[in-house]
Amino acid sequence: MTLGEALALARGRIARLDARLLLECATGCTHADLLARPETPVFGPAGAQYLEWVARREAGEPLAYLTGEAEFRGRVFQVSPDVLIPRPETEVLIDLAVDRLKAMKTARVVDLGTGSGIVALSLALECPQADVFAVDLSPEAISVARNNAGRLGARVEFRTGSWYAPLAGERFDLIVSNPPYVAAGDPHLALDGLPHEPQMALTDGGDGLDCIRAIVAGAAAHLQPGGWLLFEHGYDQGEASRNLLAAAGFKEAFTTPDLAGTDRVSGGKI
Known part of the structure:
Protein backbone atom coordinates (compact mmCIF):
# COMPACT_ATOMS: atom_id res chain seq x y z
CA MET A 1 0.00 0.00 0.00
CA THR A 2 1.25 3.47 -0.89
CA LEU A 3 0.38 6.83 0.63
CA GLY A 4 -1.93 7.58 -2.29
CA GLU A 5 -3.63 4.18 -2.01
CA ALA A 6 -4.08 4.66 1.74
CA LEU A 7 -5.94 7.91 1.19
CA ALA A 8 -8.06 6.27 -1.51
CA LEU A 9 -9.08 3.50 0.91
CA ALA A 10 -10.64 6.10 3.20
CA ARG A 11 -12.51 7.94 0.43
CA GLY A 12 -16.24 7.99 1.06
CA ARG A 13 -15.78 6.64 4.58
CA ILE A 14 -14.39 9.64 6.44
CA ALA A 15 -13.60 13.25 5.59
CA ARG A 16 -10.55 13.69 3.38
CA LEU A 17 -8.89 16.04 5.88
CA ASP A 18 -9.39 13.49 8.66
CA ALA A 19 -7.87 10.77 6.48
CA ARG A 20 -4.87 12.95 5.71
CA LEU A 21 -4.26 13.82 9.34
CA LEU A 22 -4.56 10.18 10.42
CA LEU A 23 -2.17 9.06 7.70
CA GLU A 24 0.36 11.72 8.65
CA CYS A 25 0.10 10.72 12.32
CA ALA A 26 0.42 6.99 11.58
CA THR A 27 3.34 7.23 9.15
CA GLY A 28 5.15 10.40 10.17
CA CYS A 29 4.80 11.81 6.65
CA THR A 30 3.94 15.43 5.91
CA HIS A 31 1.29 17.01 3.73
CA ALA A 32 4.06 17.84 1.27
CA ASP A 33 5.01 14.15 1.13
CA LEU A 34 1.43 13.22 0.28
CA LEU A 35 1.34 15.72 -2.54
CA ALA A 36 4.82 15.14 -3.98
CA ARG A 37 5.39 11.43 -3.30
CA PRO A 38 2.06 9.58 -3.17
CA GLU A 39 3.86 6.45 -4.39
CA THR A 40 5.81 6.16 -1.10
CA PRO A 41 5.15 2.75 0.50
CA VAL A 42 3.32 2.49 3.80
CA PHE A 43 4.87 -0.34 5.76
CA GLY A 44 3.17 -2.92 8.00
CA PRO A 45 2.60 -1.43 11.50
CA ALA A 46 1.92 2.09 10.20
CA GLY A 47 -0.54 0.82 7.63
CA ALA A 48 -2.34 -1.35 10.18
CA GLN A 49 -2.57 1.59 12.60
CA TYR A 50 -3.95 3.86 9.90
CA LEU A 51 -6.61 1.36 8.80
CA GLU A 52 -7.68 0.82 12.42
CA TRP A 53 -7.98 4.56 12.95
CA VAL A 54 -10.03 4.99 9.77
CA ALA A 55 -12.47 2.33 10.97
CA ARG A 56 -12.77 3.95 14.40
CA ARG A 57 -13.25 7.40 12.89
CA GLU A 58 -15.91 5.99 10.56
CA ALA A 59 -17.68 4.63 13.65
CA GLY A 60 -17.79 8.13 15.12
CA GLU A 61 -14.78 8.24 17.44
CA ILE A 94 -10.77 32.91 28.66
CA ASP A 95 -11.10 36.27 26.92
CA LEU A 96 -13.35 37.57 29.70
CA ALA A 97 -10.96 36.26 32.35
CA VAL A 98 -7.92 37.78 30.65
CA ASP A 99 -9.68 41.17 30.43
CA ARG A 100 -10.12 41.18 34.21
CA LEU A 101 -6.68 39.82 35.05
CA LYS A 102 -4.89 42.43 32.94
CA ALA A 103 -6.15 45.09 35.33
CA MET A 104 -4.52 43.28 38.29
CA LYS A 105 -0.82 43.49 39.14
CA THR A 106 -1.07 40.17 40.96
CA ALA A 107 -3.93 37.72 41.21
CA ARG A 108 -4.93 34.30 42.47
CA VAL A 109 -7.07 32.35 40.02
CA VAL A 110 -8.69 28.93 40.24
CA ASP A 111 -10.18 26.87 37.42
CA LEU A 112 -12.84 24.44 38.69
CA GLY A 113 -13.24 21.25 36.64
CA THR A 114 -10.07 21.83 34.64
CA GLY A 115 -10.21 18.72 32.42
CA SER A 116 -7.31 18.88 29.96
CA GLY A 117 -6.30 22.22 31.48
CA ILE A 118 -7.08 24.47 28.54
CA VAL A 119 -8.53 27.28 30.68
CA ALA A 120 -6.02 27.19 33.54
CA LEU A 121 -2.99 26.82 31.26
CA SER A 122 -4.14 29.51 28.84
CA LEU A 123 -4.57 31.95 31.73
CA ALA A 124 -1.19 31.02 33.24
CA LEU A 125 0.56 31.57 29.92
CA GLU A 126 -1.28 34.74 28.94
CA CYS A 127 -1.33 36.35 32.40
CA PRO A 128 2.03 35.48 33.99
CA GLN A 129 1.37 37.78 36.95
CA ALA A 130 -1.36 35.40 38.12
CA ASP A 131 -0.95 32.42 40.42
CA VAL A 132 -3.19 29.81 38.81
CA PHE A 133 -4.72 26.77 40.50
CA ALA A 134 -6.70 23.98 38.82
CA VAL A 135 -9.14 21.54 40.38
CA ASP A 136 -10.72 18.38 39.00
CA LEU A 137 -12.54 15.43 40.54
CA SER A 138 -10.85 13.00 38.13
CA PRO A 139 -7.23 11.98 38.87
CA GLU A 140 -6.96 10.92 35.23
CA ALA A 141 -7.95 14.39 34.04
CA ILE A 142 -5.47 15.97 36.44
CA SER A 143 -2.76 13.74 34.96
CA VAL A 144 -3.58 14.93 31.43
CA ALA A 145 -3.64 18.57 32.53
CA ARG A 146 -0.36 18.22 34.42
CA ASN A 147 1.29 16.72 31.34
CA ASN A 148 -0.01 19.62 29.24
CA ALA A 149 1.39 22.11 31.74
CA GLY A 150 4.80 20.48 31.48
CA ARG A 151 4.74 20.38 27.70
CA LEU A 152 3.64 24.02 27.38
CA GLY A 153 5.68 25.44 30.24
CA ALA A 154 2.68 26.70 32.21
CA ARG A 155 2.99 27.30 35.95
CA VAL A 156 -0.18 25.84 37.53
CA GLU A 157 -0.84 24.16 40.88
CA PHE A 158 -3.18 21.17 40.61
CA ARG A 159 -5.65 19.89 43.23
CA THR A 160 -7.79 16.75 43.05
CA GLY A 161 -11.30 16.91 44.46
CA SER A 162 -14.87 18.12 43.99
CA TRP A 163 -15.24 21.85 43.28
CA TYR A 164 -14.17 23.78 46.40
CA ALA A 165 -13.34 20.77 48.59
CA PRO A 166 -9.55 21.00 48.00
CA LEU A 167 -9.59 24.79 48.58
CA ALA A 168 -10.64 25.04 52.23
CA GLY A 169 -9.80 28.45 53.68
CA GLU A 170 -8.38 29.80 50.40
CA ARG A 171 -9.57 32.89 48.58
CA PHE A 172 -9.08 34.03 45.00
CA ASP A 173 -9.46 37.12 42.87
CA LEU A 174 -11.05 35.13 40.05
CA ILE A 175 -12.88 31.80 39.84
CA VAL A 176 -13.48 30.32 36.38
CA SER A 177 -15.20 27.12 35.35
CA ASN A 178 -16.49 25.18 32.37
CA PRO A 179 -18.66 22.72 34.32
CA PRO A 180 -20.98 19.95 33.12
CA TYR A 181 -24.12 21.78 31.98
CA VAL A 182 -25.93 19.56 29.46
CA ALA A 183 -29.26 18.31 30.82
CA ALA A 184 -29.78 14.57 31.06
CA GLY A 185 -31.63 13.28 28.03
CA ASP A 186 -30.58 16.18 25.82
CA PRO A 187 -30.42 14.76 22.26
CA HIS A 188 -27.07 16.53 21.70
CA LEU A 189 -25.44 13.95 23.98
CA ALA A 190 -25.91 11.35 21.24
CA LEU A 191 -24.41 13.50 18.46
CA ASP A 192 -21.04 14.67 17.14
CA GLY A 193 -18.92 12.10 18.95
CA LEU A 194 -20.19 13.10 22.42
CA PRO A 195 -20.92 9.46 23.40
CA HIS A 196 -17.13 8.93 23.31
CA GLU A 197 -16.40 11.84 25.68
CA PRO A 198 -16.53 11.56 29.51
CA GLN A 199 -20.18 11.90 30.44
CA MET A 200 -19.41 13.22 33.92
CA ALA A 201 -17.77 16.23 32.24
CA LEU A 202 -20.80 16.86 30.01
CA THR A 203 -23.90 16.36 32.14
CA ASP A 204 -24.84 16.50 35.80
CA GLY A 205 -27.47 13.82 35.21
CA GLY A 206 -30.20 16.34 36.04
CA ASP A 207 -31.38 19.64 34.61
CA GLY A 208 -27.88 20.81 33.65
CA LEU A 209 -27.71 23.46 36.38
CA ASP A 210 -26.71 21.37 39.42
CA CYS A 211 -22.98 22.01 39.04
CA ILE A 212 -23.54 25.68 38.29
CA ARG A 213 -25.65 25.97 41.45
CA ALA A 214 -22.84 24.41 43.52
CA ILE A 215 -20.20 26.68 41.98
CA VAL A 216 -22.24 29.86 42.47
CA ALA A 217 -23.29 28.92 46.01
CA GLY A 218 -19.72 28.27 47.15
CA ALA A 219 -18.00 31.12 45.35
CA ALA A 220 -18.47 33.93 47.87
CA ALA A 221 -16.58 32.00 50.55
CA HIS A 222 -13.60 31.69 48.20
CA LEU A 223 -13.50 35.14 46.57
CA GLN A 224 -11.68 38.22 47.75
CA PRO A 225 -13.86 41.35 48.02
CA GLY A 226 -14.37 42.58 44.47
CA GLY A 227 -13.49 39.16 43.05
CA TRP A 228 -15.15 37.73 39.95
CA LEU A 229 -16.83 34.42 39.11
CA LEU A 230 -17.05 33.46 35.42
CA PHE A 231 -18.49 30.21 34.07
CA GLU A 232 -19.51 28.67 30.77
CA HIS A 233 -23.03 27.30 30.33
CA GLY A 234 -25.57 26.07 27.82
CA TYR A 235 -27.32 28.09 25.13
CA ASP A 236 -30.55 28.35 27.16
CA GLN A 237 -29.08 28.87 30.64
CA GLY A 238 -28.15 32.56 30.59
CA GLU A 239 -31.21 33.85 32.44
CA ALA A 240 -31.11 31.06 35.03
CA SER A 241 -27.38 31.72 35.58
CA ARG A 242 -27.93 35.44 36.15
CA ASN A 243 -30.75 34.68 38.60
CA LEU A 244 -28.49 32.32 40.55
CA LEU A 245 -25.75 34.94 40.67
CA ALA A 246 -28.13 37.67 41.87
CA ALA A 247 -29.61 35.40 44.54
CA ALA A 248 -26.10 34.63 45.82
CA GLY A 249 -25.32 38.33 46.22
CA PHE A 250 -23.26 38.90 43.08
CA LYS A 251 -23.27 42.35 41.52
CA GLU A 252 -23.01 43.25 37.84
CA ALA A 253 -24.35 39.83 36.78
CA PHE A 254 -24.09 39.47 33.01
CA THR A 255 -24.19 36.97 30.14
CA THR A 256 -21.93 37.13 27.08
CA PRO A 257 -22.61 35.31 23.79
CA ASP A 258 -20.09 33.34 21.75
CA LEU A 259 -19.18 34.18 18.16
CA ALA A 260 -22.32 32.41 16.97
CA GLY A 261 -24.46 34.76 19.05
CA THR A 262 -25.39 32.04 21.56
CA ASP A 263 -25.40 32.76 25.30
CA ARG A 264 -22.18 31.14 26.52
CA VAL A 265 -20.64 32.70 29.65
CA SER A 266 -22.17 34.34 32.70
CA GLY A 267 -20.51 35.96 35.65
CA GLY A 268 -20.63 38.47 38.42
CA LYS A 269 -18.64 40.38 41.02
CA ILE A 270 -18.86 39.76 44.75
Whole structure:
Protein backbone atom coordinates (compact mmCIF):
# COMPACT_ATOMS: atom_id res chain seq x y z
CA MET A 1 0.00 0.00 0.00
CA THR A 2 1.25 3.47 -0.89
CA LEU A 3 0.38 6.83 0.63
CA GLY A 4 -1.93 7.58 -2.29
CA GLU A 5 -3.63 4.18 -2.01
CA ALA A 6 -4.08 4.66 1.74
CA LEU A 7 -5.94 7.91 1.19
CA ALA A 8 -8.06 6.27 -1.51
CA LEU A 9 -9.08 3.50 0.91
CA ALA A 10 -10.64 6.10 3.20
CA ARG A 11 -12.51 7.94 0.43
CA GLY A 12 -16.24 7.99 1.06
CA ARG A 13 -15.78 6.64 4.58
CA ILE A 14 -14.39 9.64 6.44
CA ALA A 15 -13.60 13.25 5.59
CA ARG A 16 -10.55 13.69 3.38
CA LEU A 17 -8.89 16.04 5.88
CA ASP A 18 -9.39 13.49 8.66
CA ALA A 19 -7.87 10.77 6.48
CA ARG A 20 -4.87 12.95 5.71
CA LEU A 21 -4.26 13.82 9.34
CA LEU A 22 -4.56 10.18 10.42
CA LEU A 23 -2.17 9.06 7.70
CA GLU A 24 0.36 11.72 8.65
CA CYS A 25 0.10 10.72 12.32
CA ALA A 26 0.42 6.99 11.58
CA THR A 27 3.34 7.23 9.15
CA GLY A 28 5.15 10.40 10.17
CA CYS A 29 4.80 11.81 6.65
CA THR A 30 3.94 15.43 5.91
CA HIS A 31 1.29 17.01 3.73
CA ALA A 32 4.06 17.84 1.27
CA ASP A 33 5.01 14.15 1.13
CA LEU A 34 1.43 13.22 0.28
CA LEU A 35 1.34 15.72 -2.54
CA ALA A 36 4.82 15.14 -3.98
CA ARG A 37 5.39 11.43 -3.30
CA PRO A 38 2.06 9.58 -3.17
CA GLU A 39 3.86 6.45 -4.39
CA THR A 40 5.81 6.16 -1.10
CA PRO A 41 5.15 2.75 0.50
CA VAL A 42 3.32 2.49 3.80
CA PHE A 43 4.87 -0.34 5.76
CA GLY A 44 3.17 -2.92 8.00
CA PRO A 45 2.60 -1.43 11.50
CA ALA A 46 1.92 2.09 10.20
CA GLY A 47 -0.54 0.82 7.63
CA ALA A 48 -2.34 -1.35 10.18
CA GLN A 49 -2.57 1.59 12.60
CA TYR A 50 -3.95 3.86 9.90
CA LEU A 51 -6.61 1.36 8.80
CA GLU A 52 -7.68 0.82 12.42
CA TRP A 53 -7.98 4.56 12.95
CA VAL A 54 -10.03 4.99 9.77
CA ALA A 55 -12.47 2.33 10.97
CA ARG A 56 -12.77 3.95 14.40
CA ARG A 57 -13.25 7.40 12.89
CA GLU A 58 -15.91 5.99 10.56
CA ALA A 59 -17.68 4.63 13.65
CA GLY A 60 -17.79 8.13 15.12
CA GLU A 61 -14.78 8.24 17.44
CA PRO A 62 -13.47 11.83 17.58
CA LEU A 63 -10.33 12.57 15.61
CA ALA A 64 -8.66 14.15 18.62
CA TYR A 65 -8.85 10.93 20.62
CA LEU A 66 -7.26 9.01 17.76
CA THR A 67 -4.35 11.42 17.32
CA GLY A 68 -4.13 12.19 21.05
CA GLU A 69 -4.08 15.95 20.64
CA ALA A 70 -6.17 18.99 19.81
CA GLU A 71 -5.38 22.61 19.05
CA PHE A 72 -6.83 25.36 21.19
CA ARG A 73 -5.95 29.04 21.16
CA GLY A 74 -2.92 28.35 18.97
CA ARG A 75 -1.52 25.70 21.31
CA VAL A 76 -1.52 21.92 21.00
CA PHE A 77 -3.00 20.11 24.01
CA GLN A 78 -2.81 16.42 24.81
CA VAL A 79 -6.27 14.86 25.08
CA SER A 80 -7.61 11.42 25.95
CA PRO A 81 -11.06 9.92 26.57
CA ASP A 82 -10.60 11.03 30.21
CA VAL A 83 -11.12 14.68 29.22
CA LEU A 84 -13.37 16.73 26.97
CA ILE A 85 -12.06 17.78 23.58
CA PRO A 86 -11.39 21.56 23.56
CA ARG A 87 -14.02 23.64 21.78
CA PRO A 88 -13.61 27.16 20.41
CA GLU A 89 -16.66 28.41 22.35
CA THR A 90 -14.60 28.23 25.54
CA GLU A 91 -12.36 31.01 24.24
CA VAL A 92 -15.07 33.45 25.35
CA LEU A 93 -14.53 32.40 28.97
CA ILE A 94 -10.77 32.91 28.66
CA ASP A 95 -11.10 36.27 26.92
CA LEU A 96 -13.35 37.57 29.70
CA ALA A 97 -10.96 36.26 32.35
CA VAL A 98 -7.92 37.78 30.65
CA ASP A 99 -9.68 41.17 30.43
CA ARG A 100 -10.12 41.18 34.21
CA LEU A 101 -6.68 39.82 35.05
CA LYS A 102 -4.89 42.43 32.94
CA ALA A 103 -6.15 45.09 35.33
CA MET A 104 -4.52 43.28 38.29
CA LYS A 105 -0.82 43.49 39.14
CA THR A 106 -1.07 40.17 40.96
CA ALA A 107 -3.93 37.72 41.21
CA ARG A 108 -4.93 34.30 42.47
CA VAL A 109 -7.07 32.35 40.02
CA VAL A 110 -8.69 28.93 40.24
CA ASP A 111 -10.18 26.87 37.42
CA LEU A 112 -12.84 24.44 38.69
CA GLY A 113 -13.24 21.25 36.64
CA THR A 114 -10.07 21.83 34.64
CA GLY A 115 -10.21 18.72 32.42
CA SER A 116 -7.31 18.88 29.96
CA GLY A 117 -6.30 22.22 31.48
CA ILE A 118 -7.08 24.47 28.54
CA VAL A 119 -8.53 27.28 30.68
CA ALA A 120 -6.02 27.19 33.54
CA LEU A 121 -2.99 26.82 31.26
CA SER A 122 -4.14 29.51 28.84
CA LEU A 123 -4.57 31.95 31.73
CA ALA A 124 -1.19 31.02 33.24
CA LEU A 125 0.56 31.57 29.92
CA GLU A 126 -1.28 34.74 28.94
CA CYS A 127 -1.33 36.35 32.40
CA PRO A 128 2.03 35.48 33.99
CA GLN A 129 1.37 37.78 36.95
CA ALA A 130 -1.36 35.40 38.12
CA ASP A 131 -0.95 32.42 40.42
CA VAL A 132 -3.19 29.81 38.81
CA PHE A 133 -4.72 26.77 40.50
CA ALA A 134 -6.70 23.98 38.82
CA VAL A 135 -9.14 21.54 40.38
CA ASP A 136 -10.72 18.38 39.00
CA LEU A 137 -12.54 15.43 40.54
CA SER A 138 -10.85 13.00 38.13
CA PRO A 139 -7.23 11.98 38.87
CA GLU A 140 -6.96 10.92 35.23
CA ALA A 141 -7.95 14.39 34.04
CA ILE A 142 -5.47 15.97 36.44
CA SER A 143 -2.76 13.74 34.96
CA VAL A 144 -3.58 14.93 31.43
CA ALA A 145 -3.64 18.57 32.53
CA ARG A 146 -0.36 18.22 34.42
CA ASN A 147 1.29 16.72 31.34
CA ASN A 148 -0.01 19.62 29.24
CA ALA A 149 1.39 22.11 31.74
CA GLY A 150 4.80 20.48 31.48
CA ARG A 151 4.74 20.38 27.70
CA LEU A 152 3.64 24.02 27.38
CA GLY A 153 5.68 25.44 30.24
CA ALA A 154 2.68 26.70 32.21
CA ARG A 155 2.99 27.30 35.95
CA VAL A 156 -0.18 25.84 37.53
CA GLU A 157 -0.84 24.16 40.88
CA PHE A 158 -3.18 21.17 40.61
CA ARG A 159 -5.65 19.89 43.23
CA THR A 160 -7.79 16.75 43.05
CA GLY A 161 -11.30 16.91 44.46
CA SER A 162 -14.87 18.12 43.99
CA TRP A 163 -15.24 21.85 43.28
CA TYR A 164 -14.17 23.78 46.40
CA ALA A 165 -13.34 20.77 48.59
CA PRO A 166 -9.55 21.00 48.00
CA LEU A 167 -9.59 24.79 48.58
CA ALA A 168 -10.64 25.04 52.23
CA GLY A 169 -9.80 28.45 53.68
CA GLU A 170 -8.38 29.80 50.40
CA ARG A 171 -9.57 32.89 48.58
CA PHE A 172 -9.08 34.03 45.00
CA ASP A 173 -9.46 37.12 42.87
CA LEU A 174 -11.05 35.13 40.05
CA ILE A 175 -12.88 31.80 39.84
CA VAL A 176 -13.48 30.32 36.38
CA SER A 177 -15.20 27.12 35.35
CA ASN A 178 -16.49 25.18 32.37
CA PRO A 179 -18.66 22.72 34.32
CA PRO A 180 -20.98 19.95 33.12
CA TYR A 181 -24.12 21.78 31.98
CA VAL A 182 -25.93 19.56 29.46
CA ALA A 183 -29.26 18.31 30.82
CA ALA A 184 -29.78 14.57 31.06
CA GLY A 185 -31.63 13.28 28.03
CA ASP A 186 -30.58 16.18 25.82
CA PRO A 187 -30.42 14.76 22.26
CA HIS A 188 -27.07 16.53 21.70
CA LEU A 189 -25.44 13.95 23.98
CA ALA A 190 -25.91 11.35 21.24
CA LEU A 191 -24.41 13.50 18.46
CA ASP A 192 -21.04 14.67 17.14
CA GLY A 193 -18.92 12.10 18.95
CA LEU A 194 -20.19 13.10 22.42
CA PRO A 195 -20.92 9.46 23.40
CA HIS A 196 -17.13 8.93 23.31
CA GLU A 197 -16.40 11.84 25.68
CA PRO A 198 -16.53 11.56 29.51
CA GLN A 199 -20.18 11.90 30.44
CA MET A 200 -19.41 13.22 33.92
CA ALA A 201 -17.77 16.23 32.24
CA LEU A 202 -20.80 16.86 30.01
CA THR A 203 -23.90 16.36 32.14
CA ASP A 204 -24.84 16.50 35.80
CA GLY A 205 -27.47 13.82 35.21
CA GLY A 206 -30.20 16.34 36.04
CA ASP A 207 -31.38 19.64 34.61
CA GLY A 208 -27.88 20.81 33.65
CA LEU A 209 -27.71 23.46 36.38
CA ASP A 210 -26.71 21.37 39.42
CA CYS A 211 -22.98 22.01 39.04
CA ILE A 212 -23.54 25.68 38.29
CA ARG A 213 -25.65 25.97 41.45
CA ALA A 214 -22.84 24.41 43.52
CA ILE A 215 -20.20 26.68 41.98
CA VAL A 216 -22.24 29.86 42.47
CA ALA A 217 -23.29 28.92 46.01
CA GLY A 218 -19.72 28.27 47.15
CA ALA A 219 -18.00 31.12 45.35
CA ALA A 220 -18.47 33.93 47.87
CA ALA A 221 -16.58 32.00 50.55
CA HIS A 222 -13.60 31.69 48.20
CA LEU A 223 -13.50 35.14 46.57
CA GLN A 224 -11.68 38.22 47.75
CA PRO A 225 -13.86 41.35 48.02
CA GLY A 226 -14.37 42.58 44.47
CA GLY A 227 -13.49 39.16 43.05
CA TRP A 228 -15.15 37.73 39.95
CA LEU A 229 -16.83 34.42 39.11
CA LEU A 230 -17.05 33.46 35.42
CA PHE A 231 -18.49 30.21 34.07
CA GLU A 232 -19.51 28.67 30.77
CA HIS A 233 -23.03 27.30 30.33
CA GLY A 234 -25.57 26.07 27.82
CA TYR A 235 -27.32 28.09 25.13
CA ASP A 236 -30.55 28.35 27.16
CA GLN A 237 -29.08 28.87 30.64
CA GLY A 238 -28.15 32.56 30.59
CA GLU A 239 -31.21 33.85 32.44
CA ALA A 240 -31.11 31.06 35.03
CA SER A 241 -27.38 31.72 35.58
CA ARG A 242 -27.93 35.44 36.15
CA ASN A 243 -30.75 34.68 38.60
CA LEU A 244 -28.49 32.32 40.55
CA LEU A 245 -25.75 34.94 40.67
CA ALA A 246 -28.13 37.67 41.87
CA ALA A 247 -29.61 35.40 44.54
CA ALA A 248 -26.10 34.63 45.82
CA GLY A 249 -25.32 38.33 46.22
CA PHE A 250 -23.26 38.90 43.08
CA LYS A 251 -23.27 42.35 41.52
CA GLU A 252 -23.01 43.25 37.84
CA ALA A 253 -24.35 39.83 36.78
CA PHE A 254 -24.09 39.47 33.01
CA THR A 255 -24.19 36.97 30.14
CA THR A 256 -21.93 37.13 27.08
CA PRO A 257 -22.61 35.31 23.79
CA ASP A 258 -20.09 33.34 21.75
CA LEU A 259 -19.18 34.18 18.16
CA ALA A 260 -22.32 32.41 16.97
CA GLY A 261 -24.46 34.76 19.05
CA THR A 262 -25.39 32.04 21.56
CA ASP A 263 -25.40 32.76 25.30
CA ARG A 264 -22.18 31.14 26.52
CA VAL A 265 -20.64 32.70 29.65
CA SER A 266 -22.17 34.34 32.70
CA GLY A 267 -20.51 35.96 35.65
CA GLY A 268 -20.63 38.47 38.42
CA LYS A 269 -18.64 40.38 41.02
CA ILE A 270 -18.86 39.76 44.75
